[in-house]
Amino acid sequence: MLNNNLQTLMVSMIMAVGVTLSGCDSTKEDAQNPEASAASTSEQSAADTSTQTTPTKTADLDGATAQQGIPVKYEVASWSAAPVDPLTVDALDDIKSTFGKVVSTDENSLDYASNSASKYRFMDTDAPYLDLIDSEKYLELGWxxxxxxxxxxxxxxxQNHAKKSYMLARQLMGDEGGxxxxxxxxxxxxxxxxxGGQKIELAKCEFYSCMLVLNKADAQTDNS
Structure with missing residues (x-):
């Protein structure tokens, strides 16, 4: 029994000495080659930094792209400034003639103030519109x-609609109309x-629409 215990003790001591010597050898190798150790540490640090700083591409969730286009240019300065035949707001047939051929007429339309009116269309329904709306109180140009x-x-x-409206405005209000x-x-x-002697109720171009509303009542003062 004693011999067995001594044998076991000796084996344990031999294994402990082997582990200690192995650790010493590893430490000695690191001490003898500090550049290799530093390079290894630097490479690991760079890899960690790269992982942290590399941006992640974010997908466009809706897949939409902003539409861009070229704005329409209205070279008004180059449009004809030749003399025109003056018209009054009540000369409906002559006014319609300036816009062209009437394609359709709606006798049950409404004017700017929701009064009963007649609408004259100069374009097909599926084409960019050019309209005249005539009522007892207002004459409206729309395009x-x-x-x-x-x-x-x-x-x-x-652009063509704007040119026709420009010409009609000059007929109704002279150069001031242009x-x-x-x-x-x-x-x-x-x-x-x-x-130009005409009362402008509203004139604007926005949101796909231009409208010029003339009040047929004679203007007495300039409210600008």
Missing amino acids: YYANPTDSKKEKELS KLIADMLGGQIIKNKTV
């Missing part, structure tokens, strides 16, 4: 105001102002 992302054809029609259209196309909103 499609093209968006930058519209097609080339839609933009051309919008300037009024230019101001509208430039983003100005005109309200309750007398222009």
Whole structure:
């Protein structure tokens, strides 16, 4: 029994000495090659930093992209400034003639103030519109105001509508009427102002639409 205990003790001591020597050898190797140890540590640190700082690409969840287009240019300065035949707001047939051929008529329409009126359309239903609305109190010009992302054809029609409105405004209000259209196309909103002897109830171009509303009552003062 004693011999067995001594044998077991000796084996344990031998194993402990082996582990100690192995640890010493490893420490000695690190001490003899400090550059290799430092390089290993540096590589690990760089890898950790790269993992932390590399940005993660975020997917476009809705897949949408902002539409961009070319705004419509209205070269009003180059439009004809030749003399025109003056018209009054009651000369409906002559006014319609300036806009062209009437495609359809709605006798049960409403004017700017929701009064009974007649609407004259000069374009097909599915085309950018050009309208006249006539009532006892108001004469209204309305046309499609093209968006930058519209097609080339839609933009051309919008420009043509603006040119016709420019000509009609000059017939009704002289050169001041032409300037009024230019101001509208430039983003100005005109309200309750007398222009060229006509009372302007509202004139503006926004949200795909231009509208010029003339009050048929004779203007006595300039409310600008």
